[in-house]
Amino acid sequence: MTERLYYKDRYATSISAAVTASGDGWFRLDRTIFYPEAGGQPGDRGTFGPYSIVDTQKAEDGDVLHLVGKGSAVPSVGETHTLSLDWEHRYFFMKEHSAQHLVSALLFSCFSIGTVAVHQGDMFFTVETDKAEIDEETLLSVEDKANEAIRKGAAVWQDETDHESAESLHMRRSIKVQGRVMLVHIDGIDVVACGGVHVASLSEIGEIAYVSSEKIRGHVRTYWKCAERAVGYRRENAAIVRFLSSLFSAEPGNIEKEAARCIAEVKSLRHDLGAMSEKLAFSLFAAAVAETKGGEPVIFISDAAAAAFDSVVRPDDDRTVLIADREGRFLFQGPEKSFEALKAALPGLRGGGRNGRYRGSFQMDAESFISGARNILDGNGSTERA
Numbered sequence: 001m002t003e004r005l006y007y008k009d010r011y012a013t014s015i016s017a018a019v020t021a022s023g024d025g026w027f028r029l030d031r032t033i034f035y036p037e038a039g040g041q042p043g044d045r046g047t048f049g050p051y052s053i054v055d056t057q058k059a060e061d062g063d064v065l066h067l068v069g070k071g072s073a074v075p076s077v078g079e080t081h082t083l084s085l086d087w088e089h090r091y092f093f094m095k096e097h098s099a100q101h102l103v104s105a106l107l108f109s110c111f112s113i114g115t116v117a118v119h120q121g122d123m124f125f126t127v128e129t130d131k132a133e134i135d136e137e138t139l140l141s142v143e144d145k146a147n148e149a150i151r152k153g154a155a156v157w158q159d160e161t162d163h164e165s166a167e168s169l170h171m172r173r174s175i176k177v178q179g180r181v182m183l184v185h186i187d188g189i190d191v192v193a194c195g196g197v198h199v200a201s202l203s204e205i206g207e208i209a210y211v212s213s214e215k216i217r218g219h220v221r222t223y224w225k226c227a228e229r230a231v232g233y234r235r236e237n238a239a240i241v242r243f244l245s246s247l248f249s250a251e252p253g254n255i256e257k258e259a260a261r262c263i264a265e266v267k268s269l270r271h272d273l274g275a276m277s278e279k280l281a282f283s284l285f286a287a288a289v290a291e292t293k294g295g296e297p298v299i300f301i302s303d304a305a306a307a308a309f310d311s312v313v314r315p316d317d318d319r320t321v322l323i324a325d326r327e328g329r330f331l332f333q334g335p336e337k338s339f340e341a342l343k344a345a346l347p348g349l350r351g352g353g354r355n356g357r358y359r360g361s362f363q364m365d366a367e368s369f370i371s372g373a374r375n376i377l378d379g380n381g382s383t384e385r386a
């Protein structure tokens with residue numbers, strides 16, 4: 001079995017090691033500082049001499065497998081090289097794992113909220129709770145308490161004990177392993193069974209930010225960011241506020257009010273515009289009808305949106321009608337076979353409908369569309385409704 005040095009020295013970034021076994025895409029070493037994925041913490045990556053290690057996983061027998069990329073060469077048994085961690089990757093997940101323990105511990109000790117599942121990701125970590133509702137004030141209070149603990153810099157350490165001693169600690173989370181148990185302590189705040197690799201002091205986390213929460217499987221799942229991701233999040237939010245502040249010409253504290261006022265104004269203008277478009281559509285249609293000989297299809301390009309004619313062209317009107325607007329939308333009323341003929345003859349025409357009324361879009365300019373359609377509809381000669 002590989003000697004695991006990642007608990008002995010959590011901060012070792014390189015060691016010398018020798019290959020003891022290798023196979024398709026994997027190899028084992030006599031000793032390693034690479035943590036295999038477990039407990040939500042991703043497996044380590046890095047290099048072994050000239051070989052890239054893209055992931056580290058636990059083998060079925062519990063040993064550590066160093067994985068190379070698909071199709072990449074693996075080292076032979078006996079090869080000795082320097083094993084180097086992608087430290088940025090590992091250190092971020094050490095910070096994130098400790099941050100997750102801190103959040104779960106504070107939720108439990110301050111608000112009796114248990115953790116049922118966790119996820120540690122590249123951009124954020126999640127804590128799925130055992131509660132169906134949690135108000136935002138509670139989560140912001142956890143954020144405050146977590147940042148206070150980070151400022152104070154409580155020590156974090158790991159040790160191993162037997163199952164019975166671990167059980168007697170009555171920890172917030174049940175023990176999932178048999179035999180000896182690895183414990184993670186946050187001084188004065190938390191102790192829990194966990195095989196992950198953690199930071200030595202909470203101060204290394206830098207900061208924690210509460211992001212959002214959602215309901216899943218009847219539970220509240222909460223989203224958090226820590227360390228450099230929390231700093232990035234705070235900066236992005238500040239940039240958004242500056243952008244909105246300038247967009248709405250409002251002080252940051254007035255953005256919400258100003259945005260609500262603008263949206264109400266847009267809704268009201270949209271309503272007025274709808275009414276005016278309908279009036280315009282009514283006049284345009286009346287003019288087009290007046291210019292069309294009785295029985296011939298009414299075909300024209302409209303400056304009002306095709307949709308504005310929806311209530312203007314009556315469904316019981318016997319004439320074939322085709323109206324195209326400048327935005328590439330059309331309204332057609334007429335026999336289905338005529339619509340099918342248009343679709344077949346005019347490339348880029350998309351749309352559909354029923355009961356003799358069809359809507360859709362076309363890809364060419366309105367003049368070409370109308371002249372192409374006129375050839376089909378005039379040639380068709382039929383004005384009967386299907």
Ligand SMILES: [Zn+2]
Nearest residue numbers: 039194195196
């Ligand atoms: Zn853990």
